[in-house]
Amino acid sequence: xxxxxxxxxxxxxxxxxxxxxxxxxxxxxxxxxxxxxxxxxxxxxxxxxxxxxxxxxxxxxxxxxxxxxxxxxxxxxxxxxxxxxxxxxxxxxxxxxxxxxxxxxxxxxxxxxxxxxxxxxxxxxxxxxxxxxxxxxxxxxxxxxxxxxxxxxxxxxxxxxxxxxxxxxxxxxxxxxxxxxxxxxxxxxxxxxxxxxxxxxxxxxxxxxxxxxxxxxxxxxxxxxxxxxxxxxxxxxxxxxxxxxxxxxxxxxxxxxxxxxxxxxxxxxxxxxxxxxxxxxxxxxxxxxxxxxxxxxxxxxxx
Numbered sequence: 001x002x003x004x005x006x007x008x009x010x011x012x013x014x015x016x017x018x019x020x021x022x023x024x025x026x027x028x029x030x031x032x033x034x035x036x037x038x039x040x041x042x043x044x045x046x047x048x049x050x051x052x053x054x055x056x057x058x059x060x061x062x063x064x065x066x067x068x069x070x071x072x073x074x075x076x077x078x079x080x081x082x083x084x085x086x087x088x089x090x091x092x093x094x095x096x097x098x099x100x101x102x103x104x105x106x107x108x109x110x111x112x113x114x115x116x117x118x119x120x121x122x123x124x125x126x127x128x129x130x131x132x133x134x135x136x137x138x139x140x141x142x143x144x145x146x147x148x149x150x151x152x153x154x155x156x157x158x159x160x161x162x163x164x165x166x167x168x169x170x171x172x173x174x175x176x177x178x179x180x181x182x183x184x185x186x187x188x189x190x191x192x193x194x195x196x197x198x199x200x201x202x203x204x205x206x207x208x209x210x211x212x213x214x215x216x217x218x219x220x221x222x223x224x225x226x227x228x229x230x231x232x233x234x235x236x237x238x239x240x241x242x243x244x245x246x247x248x249x250x251x252x253x254x255x256x257x258x259x260x261x262x263x264x265x266x267x268x269x270x271x272x273x274x275x276x277x278x279x280x281x282x283x284x285x286x287x288x289x290x291x292x293x294x295x296x297x298x299x300x301x302x303x
Contacts, residue, residue, distance in 0.1 A: 013079070120246060131188055141226075147264065147271040255288070278295075
């Protein structure tokens with residue numbers, strides 16, 4: 001099979017894209033060209049959430065039905081104009097003390113990453129050289145609980161965080177659950193932020209033990225929503241807003257309004273994930289519902 005390559009220039013950067021007809025999502029025939037098109041069109045709202053954050057990519061070179069791998073380090077052949085940051089990675093599975101991370105600060109880098117079949121983009125809660133500016137609450141349903149139940153727990157969590165002066169913004173995970181993203185001050189370390197998230201998760205779990213758990217053991221999760229406070233560990237990453245996910249169809253991590261969350265929780269609207277085309281339409285209608293995450297919030301309580 002002849003590999004099709006095309007030279008393109010994006011904002012003054014020279015790069016090459018290839019095999020645009022290759023099917024990435026076989027169930028719906030969604031191609032690599034369509035992946036690149038989606039990331040190009042979503043870039044105005046996606047790039048600010050990637051800026052200055054070390055990127056972890058999940059690559060699917062043969063589509064979502066093929067093998068995949070996590071990639072943190074810059075691959076061979078990385079263009080000289082791609083921003084790299086050398087950062088420590090204690091506990092690396094490959095025994096490396098540092099990794100040259102890719103940082104996606106511009107459209108050309110985003111297209112280059114997408115051309116490598118990096119369907120999923122994951123970032124940490126901190127910007128390079130700084131303490132966390134985001135607190136993330138991951139809501140993971142254990143069957144038969146599903147996204148509808150996550151929405152109910154999200155509203156409880158929103159109100160509890162508001163009691164401490166924190167404002168939560170919801171988004172779907174693009175898979176089965178959702179996350180709440182909270183802008184914080186960037187003046188406290190990850191251990192402090194994670195400790196606060198754990199306390200709140202355990203508090204809600206104690207209040208509604210039949211529906212919520214803050215314990216990681218999978219044996220206790222069936223029928224409950226797991227509040228994963230550990231996402232705030234400095235070594236963890238969370239799927240970026242608007243990132244595609246490796247499902248049968250190209251769903252994406254989608255910002256929601258709180259009205260939508262309430263409707264899904266009550267069952268007046270179906271609780272569901274959203275596809276790439278829908279996400280583009282939503283951005284056209286609403287803009288970036290997570291724009292407030294780009295400004296600092298308050299410090300988390302330490303009591």
